[in-house]
Amino acid sequence: MPTRRTILSAGLIAAAVTLAGPALAQKTVLKAADVHPLGYPTVEAVVQMGKKLEQATNGRLSIQMYPSMQLGGEKEMIEQAQVGALQFARVSVGPVGAVVDNLNVFNLPFVFRNTAHMRAVIDGPIGDRLLKEITDNPKSGLIGLAWMDSGARSFYNKTRDIKSVEDLKGLKFRMMGNPIFVDTANALGANGVAMGMDQVMNALQTGVVDGAENNPPSYDSFGHVPVAKHYSLTEHLIIPEILVFSRKSFDAMSKEDQALIMKFGKETQLEQRKLWDERTKMAMDKIKAAGVNVITIADKKPFQDAVKPVWDKYGAKYADLVKQIQETK
Numbered sequence: 001m002p003t004r005r006t007i008l009s010a011g012l013i014a015a016a017v018t019l020a021g022p023a024l025a026q027k028t029v030l031k032a033a034d035v036h037p038l039g040y041p042t043v044e045a046v047v048q049m050g051k052k053l054e055q056a057t058n059g060r061l062s063i064q065m066y067p068s069m070q071l072g073g074e075k076e077m078i079e080q081a082q083v084g085a086l087q088f089a090r091v092s093v094g095p096v097g098a099v100v101d102n103l104n105v106f107n108l109p110f111v112f113r114n115t116a117h118m119r120a121v122i123d124g125p126i127g128d129r130l131l132k133e134i135t136d137n138p139k140s141g142l143i144g145l146a147w148m149d150s151g152a153r154s155f156y157n158k159t160r161d162i163k164s165v166e167d168l169k170g171l172k173f174r175m176m177g178n179p180i181f182v183d184t185a186n187a188l189g190a191n192g193v194a195m196g197m198d199q200v201m202n203a204l205q206t207g208v209v210d211g212a213e214n215n216p217p218s219y220d221s222f223g224h225v226p227v228a229k230h231y232s233l234t235e236h237l238i239i240p241e242i243l244v245f246s247r248k249s250f251d252a253m254s255k256e257d258q259a260l261i262m263k264f265g266k267e268t269q270l271e272q273r274k275l276w277d278e279r280t281k282m283a284m285d286k287i288k289a290a291g292v293n294v295i296t297i298a299d300k301k302p303f304q305d306a307v308k309p310v311w312d313k314y315g316a317k318y319a320d321l322v323k324q325i326q327e328t329k
């Protein structure tokens with residue numbers, strides 16, 4: 001259902017086009033949104049893509065970035081892209097699993113051996129196939145452009161160091177809005193609470209949750225470090241990011257412009273990766289400098305064993321893809 005915000009955004013884009021006047025009528029400003037602030041690797045990669053688009057079209061096509069959740073959480077961003085009020089949505093695969101079910105394979109806990117394995121998968125045939133599934137699914141309302149890196153997600157909380165599965169018991173963690181994640185937290189003995197990122201800071205501050213889970217750049221950049229100072233590298237979820245484009249807007253473009261969007265979109269995949277590696281290192285240094293005790297989990301096996309019920313519940317559906325992922329070197 002389009003939200004009030006979606007309808008308002010649709011109005012805004014119509015206004016932007018009309019204001020350009022007849023002389024500049026073909027000038028199109030494409031809207032992009034991200035939950036992260038300017039400078040964050042995912043945001044920067046799309047801003048850079050905008051510069052390439054402007055150059056290639058002599059300014060006829062450009063991108064206006066709406067960072068920092070200005071257009072709401074990721075669920076809202078996806079809805080806006082589906083109705084054509086937003087063109088680019090850079091979101092986690094987490095919420096996209098609700099739109100194209102096969103993407104949920106990336107949302108299974110410990111599905112990847114490590115982040116290098118995840119990269120090999122998104123860069124290879126499985127990555128291509130799943131992007132195409134988004135594009136080819138008439139109900140998705142989206143075009144799959146590229147994957148991006150998001151490292152590995154680990155738990156942080158306000159209460160105690162997590163060194164073993166038992167330490168998670170009874171703590172409430174915010175998880176992204178997808179039942180797989182809530183089930184994952186619960187299987188680990190914690191209590192998973194689903195909400196969009198736009199609500200997490202408040203939930204942490206008011207004690208609605210004791211913690212959340214994320215990669216180092218996000219833990220730092222969302223400002224959660226001073227609020228929740230226990231960070232344990234459980235790396236239970238390695239979920240790529242995805243850049244999608246509005247199918248409605250895409251269909252209204254010329255074949256040439258569509259090809260440019262596809263080409264430059266795909267190029268963001270490796271451009272973002274470079275920025276990601278730099279940012280992860282920087283974030284880790286900042287997290288440690290802030291006095292956080294960063295705990296390395298040497299043996300993840302007990303965590304992997306504990307999430308077996310999640311695999312029992314969801315795994316069979318994606319067995320074929322899981323097998324191919326496991327076989328990817």
Ligand code: BDP
Nearest residue numbers: 035091092150176197215218
């Ligand atoms: C970050 C992702 C972002 C998600 C966020 C979350 O980059 O897309 O919205 O996690 O936890 O790592 O909601």
